[in-house]
Every structure is written in C-alpha cells, then in structure tokens.
Amino acid sequence: MIQKNIIKNNFSNTMNMKNLFGGYYKDKVVFLTGHTGFQGTWLSLWLTLLGAKVIGYSLKPPTSPSLFNILNMKKIVTIAIILLTLASCASSRPGCGTPNSWSANCPAYR
Secondary structure, eight states: OOHHHHHHHHHHHHHOOGGGGGGGGTTOEEEETTSSHHHHHHHHHHHHHHTTTTEEOOOEHHHEEEHHHHGGGTTTTEEOOHHHHHHOOOOOTTTTHHHHHHHHHHHHGG
C-alpha cells in the first residue's frame, strides 16, 4: 500500500498522467500478456496511471519477492489467467470440455 501511494503521489504531483499521449489510453481496455513479469508489471502500472483498464494473462510471478506482488498489482489488474486457459484447453483437447475434467487435463487449473 505504501509503495503504491508513493508511486501515485510522485507521478500525480508532477503531471496529470491521464493526459499524456493526448489521453489516448484513458478509459481504454488493454489486454497485456506477461503482466506478472518485471517488464509487464511496469507496463501494467504505467497503463493504469494513464487511465487504461488492464486485463492481464500470465503465469504466476516468476520470482519471490516479485515486483507484481510488492506493488500489489492484483488489486489493479484484472487477471484472466484461469478463464482464458480453460477456454483454450476446452477448445483444443478432447474430453476437456467439462469442469470435472479441467483439473486432470488443464495444468493451469491444478
């Protein structure tokens, strides 16, 4: 919480972030792959500060501690990990179309 406030206060004190780039990202929905990695976390943060709603698709954070967890980005980024992976499994693997088979056939659901 402290880190988020420090970052937000530093940026908002110097400029209105939502007007950067002509306000292009304000109220846009951005789908970002790899949002839990170091670069993806920074990009998620920037896009959020620019006014975008970020939807992320990624594996779990690769390190512990991770920047994603330190900045508590789970509360900011909409995570589409299981939902999209299950849809992909159901469409590409025979017998993976029912919830009972997801844990057996879809590694991300385990």
